[in-house]
Amino acid sequence: MNASLPLPPRPATPTLDRVQIPSDLRNFSAEQLRQLADELRAETIDAVSTTGGHLGASLGVVELTVALHAVFDTPRDRLLWDVGHQAYPHKILTGRRDRIRTLRQPGGLSGFTRRSESEYDPFGAAHSSTSISAGLGMAVAHDLHNQSDRHVVAVIGDGAMSAGMAYEAMNNAGARKSRLLVILNDNDMSIAPPVGAMSAYLSRLMSSRSFLNLRDLASRMATHFPRGIQRTARRAEEYARGILTGGTMFEELGFYYVGPIDGHNLDHLLPVLRNLREAEEAGPILLHVITKKGHGYAPAEASPDKYHGVSKFNVITGEQAKAPPGPPQYTRVFADALIAEAAADDRIVAVTAAMPTGTGLDRFAKCFPDRCFDVGIAEQHAVTFAAGMATEGLRPFCAIYSTFLQRAYDQVVHDVAIQKLPVRFGIDRAGLVGADGATHAGSFDLAYLGCLPGMVLMAPSDELELMHMVATSAAIDDRPSAVRYPRGEGTGVDLPERGTPIAVGRGRIMREGSTVAILSLGTRLADSLRAADELAARGLSTTVADARFAKPFDAAMVEQLARHHSVLVVIEEGSIGGFGAAVLQHLAGRGLLDGGVRVRSMTLPDRFIDHNAPAAQIIEAGLGAKDIVATVMGALGKDEAKATLLVPAR
Numbered sequence: 001m002n003a004s005l006p007l008p009p010r011p012a013t014p015t016l017d018r019v020q021i022p023s024d025l026r027n028f029s030a031e032q033l034r035q036l037a038d039e040l041r042a043e044t045i046d047a048v049s050t051t052g053g054h055l056g057a058s059l060g061v062v063e064l065t066v067a068l069h070a071v072f073d074t075p076r077d078r079l080l081w082d083v084g085h086q087a088y089p090h091k092i093l094t095g096r097r098d099r100i101r102t103l104r105q106p107g108g109l110s111g112f113t114r115r116s117e118s119e120y121d122p123f124g125a126a127h128s129s130t131s132i133s134a135g136l137g138m139a140v141a142h143d144l145h146n147q148s149d150r151h152v153v154a155v156i157g158d159g160a161m162s163a164g165m166a167y168e169a170m171n172n173a174g175a176r177k178s179r180l181l182v183i184l185n186d187n188d189m190s191i192a193p194p195v196g197a198m199s200a201y202l203s204r205l206m207s208s209r210s211f212l213n214l215r216d217l218a219s220r221m222a223t224h225f226p227r228g229i230q231r232t233a234r235r236a237e238e239y240a241r242g243i244l245t246g247g248t249m250f251e252e253l254g255f256y257y258v259g260p261i262d263g264h265n266l267d268h269l270l271p272v273l274r275n276l277r278e279a280e281e282a283g284p285i286l287l288h289v290i291t292k293k294g295h296g297y298a299p300a301e302a303s304p305d306k307y308h309g310v311s312k313f314n315v316i317t318g319e320q321a322k323a324p325p326g327p328p329q330y331t332r333v334f335a336d337a338l339i340a341e342a343a344a345d346d347r348i349v350a351v352t353a354a355m356p357t358g359t360g361l362d363r364f365a366k367c368f369p370d371r372c373f374d375v376g377i378a379e380q381h382a383v384t385f386a387a388g389m390a391t392e393g394l395r396p397f398c399a400i401y402s403t404f405l406q407r408a409y410d411q412v413v414h415d416v417a418i419q420k421l422p423v424r425f426g427i428d429r430a431g432l433v434g435a436d437g438a439t440h441a442g443s444f445d446l447a448y449l450g451c452l453p454g455m456v457l458m459a460p461s462d463e464l465e466l467m468h469m470v471a472t473s474a475a476i477d478d479r480p481s482a483v484r485y486p487r488g489e490g491t492g493v494d495l496p497e498r499g500t501p502i503a504v505g506r507g508r509i510m511r512e513g514s515t516v517a518i519l520s521l522g523t524r525l526a527d528s529l530r531a532a533d534e535l536a537a538r539g540l541s542t543t544v545a546d547a548r549f550a551k552p553f554d555a556a557m558v559e560q561l562a563r564h565h566s567v568l569v570v571i572e573e574g575s576i577g578g579f580g581a582a583v584l585q586h587l588a589g590r591g592l593l594d595g596g597v598r599v600r601s602m603t604l605p606d607r608f609i610d611h612n613a614p615a616a617q618i619i620e621a622g623l624g625a626k627d628i629v630a631t632v633m634g635a636l637g638k639d640e641a642k643a644t645l646l647v648p649a650r
């Protein structure tokens with residue numbers, strides 16, 4: 001960032017200063033609410049400029065946030081934000097303004113909605129497309145509790161609306177009479193431009209219906225929600241309306257469709273929301289609201305993709321802080337390795353679920369536009385779609401973050417693994433992920449993939465290994481395979497043009513010793529080598545092995561390590577039940593735990609780890625070099641729980 005530019009003064013916020021919680025704004029005039037929205041936007045920009053985070057989505061819902069809290073009786077009425085990444089203005093208005101500059105910082109506010117953070121967050125989120133299901137559940141609970149005066153409002157983006165779960169929920173809601181208001185926040189953007197027929201449908205819907213103007217609004221709302229009108233008359237009116245306007249897909253699903261309306265215009269939002277609140281007839285309603293991602297901040301409006309998630313930035317110029325130049329990110333190495341494979345093999349195709357930039361597949365798409373498929377936020381479909389392509393001889397690589405692949409687990413098991421289809425998984429963000437926190441951590445893939453018969457599961461210890469593993473995956477054509485690699489940059493090793501396949505199921509010895517063995521999977525290798533230096537300084541000769549494969553792992557190597565050392569530590573950046581568990585099970589089965597070697601498995605702890613700096617998360621998880629040393633010393637009965645490092649870092 002250009003340090004010479006003066007930072008702008010904090011914006012003056014006299015109206016916002018009067019709002020601690022939403023009830024403070026409920027008696028504001030329309031003019032005051034407009035002023036409040038302007039100040040809320042300025043406050044959001046200023047706060048995110050110091051913390052980084054999801055800016056564009058939050059700026060797009062400022063007026064909607066004000067209007068919803070003005071009209072509905074939150075927190076008694078339930079307000080759900082799908083994904084939760086657009087909830088910063090909501091946090092500011094709901095008692096968290098004093099902590100808004102701790103957003104995503106260690107110990108600070110979460111970047112998403114979170115039940116434990118506030119009673120105004122009735123449902124935690126971060127993965128998309130859950131709001132309608134959860135909202136319907138709440139609405140049904142209100143029915144059963146005879147609380148028909150309570151409202152549930154779910155705000156869901158057009159990107160999130162591309163996921164199957166949203167349709168499952170609408171299918172259920174449309175057949176019920178529960179009071180549920182779904183607000184479709186249509187900004188014609190996902191992280192990247194939205195894809196698919198649904199997106200095209202919403203555009204058509206938009207263009208076929210002009211924005212309702214104020215007069216139309218008043219008259220339409222009057223006809224749509226007549227008090228005391230006979231049900232039959234109402235049905236006739238709906239029927240006529242359907243014929244006149246062609247109806248909408250949402251109406252076919254049993255929702256009462258209203259819109260589209262301008263989501264930045266409080267003069268429209270407020271009366272419509274009030275009318276919907278007062279609607280006497282039960283049943284789900286869909287309000288279609290048109291917004292602009294980044295609204296009100298020119299740099300974010302100009303590049304909605306670059307301002308979806310931002311690092312710290314200069315408010316005046318919009319310039320984002322850049323990381324100092326360093327080794328390439330794993331994501332980029334994965335993409336380049338895949339491009340190199342695809343250049344040599346035109347059967348290779350790539351699939352992303354709405355994350356072309358996050359997975360690096362935007363680079364792949366530039367080289368092979370016809371062989372790259374963005375399927376929208378639809379991980380389940382992505383996996384089965386890839387499986388279908390594999391049956392016809394294509395070589396699909398499905399690039400999905402570890403945390404989002406959780407959603408497609410049955411597809412991985414049922415559609416891929418059982419049929420032994422050679423779908424390749426590029427699993428980015430494996431392990432701890434920093435500021436996005438527990439919802440985005442890739443903690444479980446080693447456990448949930450390592451138990452699948454036939455799966456080949458690899459974890460590179462550096463970016464060169466990643467290249468080799470991508471090449472290995474490309475060459476495995478008789479079963480599924482997966483490479484899991486972390487967020488962030490590699491180690492800076494030299495990289496060839498193209499990776500070379502490695503022997504499946506073979507690990508490698510990185511350093512030979514005789515007393516202690518450390519078996520590392522993935523990028524814990526660097527700390528394992530550091531720990532070995534430390535142990536050597538304590539007179540303990542240490543072997544370090546890089547497992548490379550979690551499945552099938554190198555059983556011969558593991559047995560050797562167990563037979564010829566006093567202590568064997570197995571370390572991975574994954575949950576319990578993963579690689580270490582498999583190694584222990586294997587050794588127990590061979591009778592190698594019956595005496596002799598003392599085996600210790602180091603995994604992520606059995607709890608969720610909050611957002612923090614990545615290095616701090618590793619320490620918190622107890623997976624650093626010091627922890628390895630302490631674990632070894634503990635196994636030898638020389639308690640050194642707080643091992644201090646003697647050897648300077650390499």
Ligand SMILES: Cc1ncc(C[n+]2csc(CCOP(=O)(O)OP(=O)(O)O)c2C)c(N)n1
Nearest residue numbers: 057126127128157158159160189190191354
């Ligand atoms: C299951 C899942 N897959 C992928 C993501 C990553 N992701 C976060 S926000 C987002 C785009 C959401 O678009 P939209 O719902 O239109 O909201 P907007 O950001 O445009 O307001 C994606 C793909 C996610 N959160 N959850």
